[in-house]
Amino acid sequence: MKRSLWTLFLPVLVVLAVGLYPLLTQQDVHRETSFTLLRAVALAASLNIILGFTGYVSFGHVVFYGLGGYVAFYLVAEKGWPFWSAVLMGGLAAALLAFLIGAGILRLRGAYFALVTIGVNEAMKAFIYNFQPFGGPVGLTMNFAVYKAYGGPRAVLWMTYHWLFVVTLIVVAVSYWIRVSKFGLGLLSIREDEDAAEVMGVRTSWFKTWAFTLSAFFPGLVGAIFFFRNASIEPHDAFPLHVSIESIVMVMLGGQGTVIGPILGSIGYQWMRVFLLTNRLLKNIQLAVAGGLLLLIVLFIPAGLVGWLRRRFPATRRFLL
Amino acid sequence: MKRLLWLSVILALGMGLLVGCKQATPAPTEAPQPQVEEKATEAPQEQPTEAPQAKEIVLTIGFTESKTGRLNVSSGRQAKGLRLWIKHINEAGGIKLSDGTVVKFQEASYDDESSKDRVQELYTKLITEDNADFLISPYSSGLTAAAAVIAEQYEKVMITTGAASDSIYKQGYMHVFQIYTPASRYLTGAIDMLKEADPNLKKVAFVYEQAKFSTAVVEAAKAYAEEQGYEVVLFEGYPSDTTDFGPFINKIVESGAEAVLGGGHFQDGSTFARQLYEKQAPVKAVVLLVAPPEPDFAELGEAAFGIIGPSQWEPQVQYTPDAAKELGIDWYGPSNEEFIKAYEAEYNEEPSYHSAGGYAAGIILEYAIKKADSVDPQKVKEALEATDVLTFFGRIKFDTTEEAHGLQIGHEMVYIQWQKDDQGNLVKQVVWPKEGATAELIYPLPR
């Protein structure tokens, strides 16, 4: 079947709509909402590279977010690096970590891989907790004088927003490229049957390691941007396991292994959270309601929204990818 | 097909960048001005202050409270104190400005669940959605450090109470003002006290919560103790969620420490005190942060007996208008008795220093608005910078240097110890400084 260009336009349009809205209204409150949404999209879409395309369930996505955040924060706050270079280093540090541990841990499959990613996250958190250059348990704080170079704290809120917007667009573009490229085809074959792929001559460990590395680069960037605007970073905030799991939920909700799925999934999930948090009746049990919905999805539509649509209405396959 | 694809990617990215750059330039020039407009349209009752005839405006005081989680005891008292002030000022007819405007207050608050995760989101919400005019900090240095970032980003005045860590005020913030004596001066008095109680005491151990506040306290206290000739035989932190203090108590015993100083907040501090008692650690003095001055600490029973703690304020302290006259500064607000009576009538419990701190935060804001004779944030901020006043809570004066703007430099600490009255009930006594003491220090710890 011929693939329509809509398969690219749709995801990009959705992200543009979310990202441009606050730029048009110039309202702080809209910017904050979109910031949260874009952060979720970037985390989910990058996780999708290893989780959805390659079929490895990583519970440690947030370790890259935290590490990128720490490296960049350290470089800006303690070493006086310019913001852009620190962000890049944050992404590279995360990617490097993934590359180094990838070869080892990607040999594990299924539940064992899931467990080891939890272990890596917790080990990193415990280590940074004891690592004095990064401030140990109390973490690092940014002196607001640093923000002067970027036009003051209010300007920084906008500047970091623009950065995140651009990074999110790049993540989406990269996801699309992976999905339609030969590289992506290799990943998909690993997901379907790794042993068969190996027999067919796919260099699975090379493919897996690079997918993991790529998937780690972006949360590194996002963490670097987030903690720079946050003006402080602590081990507890940098490596929250539940953010990893929420990212998985967002990918699942939209449809793993698709390009637009994680985007719709994260927007849907965040929208639901806001709805639950602001609903007087459900506010106190929002986590329980979210859990109930997750269970229903896992039990009844494990392919997620996009997967379900593609199966139920084959016509949608032309423009949903 | 492929070319088209790349073209569209580049286009999309270009668009994002373009919009980004276009919007980036006007942002820095946006002074607080547009906010005033925004307010006027959204809340019509708050018209510009120059309006001629007498009218009433209602300012929103935004803050978060740890209704749940490990900080709930102290934070709850702080919020109660603050709410009592709001009630009092409104009942008294608000603040009357010279142009006849009457300023009244209302609260906007959320539960931060004792978690840093939510604080920033909630303070952003308080500012952008609830249109808070002035902010009061959450309880604890950790949460306040997070909230202060938001206050500063939106250039809102925030009075902090229950947030002693010095480092918060050394981040270049210009809108954050501290009511409490800073952490660096929390335990130095205790060292002086121990020195007088037992000149032969040499070995001290610091075991503290690894939070911003307690780390700042013990680092300063350790330096001071070493200066005074003490040997610090153990200096170790524990994570905030620690429930098993066994390993730390074993180390204290091993180190041969004669006095233990440290702790952090209420929950960990009271657990620590309980387990020190259970494991019968042979130490002569225990000084813990935050937990001992709380009335709830007495629930530990025997484990509470003899424990010493620094306090920002105690019901027994006496600051009076006469004392203010002697210092040559203003006196403002209710007397100590008036505050205690009103608080007990309202909540049917004894106030702790966190309650007093919450009330004092309101009093200081009230004083500054009166002095500024305006509700304009900039003018109130200037009035706060010029503040030097005595209240029932003590003297309040802020550092105005660029390095430590907003740091409290007027207020002093007292030290309490849990002792027993004639009937054998646990009571809190002020034991230091000597001139304000209500009882002799019990030393060594009878265990």
Add this chain to the structure above:
Amino acid sequence: MDMGFLFASLIDGLLLGFVFGVAAIGLTLIFGVMEVINLAHGPVIALGMFGLYFAVTLLGLHPYAGTLLTAVGGLFLGILIYAIAVHRVIGAPHLSSLLATYSINMMIIGIGTALLTTSPRNIEFSLGSMTLGTATIPVTRIVAALASLLAAVALYLFMQYTRWGKFIRAVTDNRDAAELVGIPSTKVLALSFGLGTMLAAFSGALIATLFPFTILEGGKYELKSFVISVLGGLGNPMGALIGGIIIGLIEGLVPVFLPTTWVLVVEFVLFVLILLIRPTGLFGGRAQ
């Protein structure tokens, strides 16, 4: 170095190690039988703590009677969780069972936070302290360790000598074959899940007699259970008990030489290394 200090520290760690071990047995048993990593393990431990809390404060039971009652409650809770969330994802990809149990985690934490708040609770209970050489040990810790050991022995006897215990072992070895010989596999799976959560709730109740707790407290014991299970071999209950003892000893040993906060670094690095070098654990687990 002071040997007395080392001894006191090791004893403290060892006693807790038994309790951790029982929690981990619950986790590893479930994995062994149905290859499900129970991400609701932590909240179940926390529910065990609250079960005891209410048994003591509302029903006025003696804490150790309350612990037994809590364990029985844990069994039924486990069977309920199995029916709601786990049954449909048996044999599905790992992601499904991980998320299904995680959704139970969210529900327990969500409802628990709303009803119980996250404020710490404490069970006012003390049996005094015992002095053993250089170590002063609260008696409640000794009882907790002994109760844990008893629970592990009881589980072993149950698995070896009862009909249902043999069924569980048969299903663990080969579910298809077990079904062929007429073993009711669904009931066996439900029972195993129930036993797993029972042990988690039981250990939670024991921990509650020692330390203060909140509804979120289970999280750190869940992570400990992961480490212990992997150490002893995922799916190997007796391995988990020994794993618990090893972790307990590590928790006693590390603080003697390093700041106490390094304990977690040592534990998780060990965890990752074991998975990388010997995924079946020290004592052999279910084959990958």
